Amino acid sequence: MFLSELYRYPVKSGQAQRLLSSQVGLLGLQGDRRWMVVEEENGRFLTQRAWPQLGQLQAIDEGNGTLLLRAPGQALLQVPVPEADVDLRGVTLWRDTFRVPDAGDAAAAWLSQWLGVKVRLVHCPEQRARYLPNGYGTNADRAAFADGFALLLIGQASLDALNQRVGRPMEMLRFRPNLVVQGAEAFAEDGWERIRIGSLEFRVLKPSVRCIFTTIDPATGERSPDREPMTTLKTFRQKEGDVLFGQNLAADGCGYLEVGMPVEVL
Template sequence: MFLSELYRYPVKSGQAQCLQGSPVGLLGLQGDRRWMVVEQENGRFLTQRAWPQLGHLKACESDSGELLLELPGQGSIRVAVPDADEALRGVTVWRDTLRVPDAGDEVAGWLSQWLGKAVRLVHCPEQRARYLPSGYGLNSDRAAFPDGFPLLLIGQSSLDELNHRIGRPMEMLRFRPNLVVKGAQPFAEDGWKRIRIGTLVFRVLKPSVRCIFTTLDPATGERSLDREPLTTLKTFRERDGDILFGQNLAADGAGWLEVGMQVEVLE
């Protein structure tokens, strides 16, 4: 088995970046979901579930460490990383509330004009990251702005099996993984507890619960009229009312991941 694909999402619900290699630390892949768009009024997070146009937001880090945002028809803007202890704004991600630095009025105006809604852009420095959901991981584990966990892994064979059952291909990016593994049996990841990739060890914490987000085409933002892949997943991947696909992970320590690295199941 080997690591076949590596993705990060600099802005929550924004476009994916396909990587060849990346540092990994407490919050997962370096730069993954460290930024988030929130409602100006109440700090509640925005995602493609209700705002599918966020899928057109392209983000990357510049050589100087700034965030470069691009939108079709609206050009680009550079955003400096705000000071970790200044311009703090209360935000909400599902049931979690935290205070994180606001990225300023210029980018807020730029995004608000595009969305037609008053929004702010916020950043999550490591020292302000969230604890994981109760009952999962270690007390030292943290996450920035993913839905709950620092890393998501999917086996390529699991997607292949799903596509076979649907009868047409579904893109891997519908499921927004960080790590894709080739060479395992379909859904083998369901039985893993600890794995090693390169020199890094990862703990498998819980299955990923899937939602309407997966019915959005990652290239166009259009929703599947037949509600695929959820319709088919529901027929064989539903457990206690939840539809499961992929596994959430946390890393033990820090290191480096690169496409092509061998994957070893330790437990």
């Protein structure tokens, strides 16, 4: 088995970045979901579930303390990383309410013009990251703006098995994984508890619960009229009302990942 694909999503619900390598730290892959678009009025997060055009938002971490934003019909915008304890804004992400730094008026105006609604862009510094959902991980585990967990793994064979049932190819990016593993049997990841990729070890915490997000084409932002792949997933991957696909992980320590690294079940 080996690590075949590596992805990060600089802005929550924004376009994926395919990587060849990445540092891994407390919040998962370096630069993954450290930014989020929220409603100006109440700080509630925006997601492709309601705003599918967010999938067309490109964000590039330039590595010099700035983020580069690109969207259809908009000029490029450089956004400096805000200070960790300045201009804090209360935000709500599912059941979590916390305070994080606002990225400034220029980013807010740019995104508001593009989306047609008053929004703000916020950033999650490491010291303001959230704890994982109750009952999972350790007191040391954190997540930035991911739904609940810092890392998501999917086996390539699991997607292949799903596609065979659907009858047409479903893109891996519909499921927004960070890590894709090749060489295992379909849904083998369901039985893993600990794995090693390269020299870094990971704990497998819980299956990923899927939603309507997976029916959005990552390239066009359009929803599948037949609600695939959720329609098919419900026929064989539903447990106690939840549709499950992929596994959430936590890293033990910091390290480095590179596509092609061997994957070992411990």
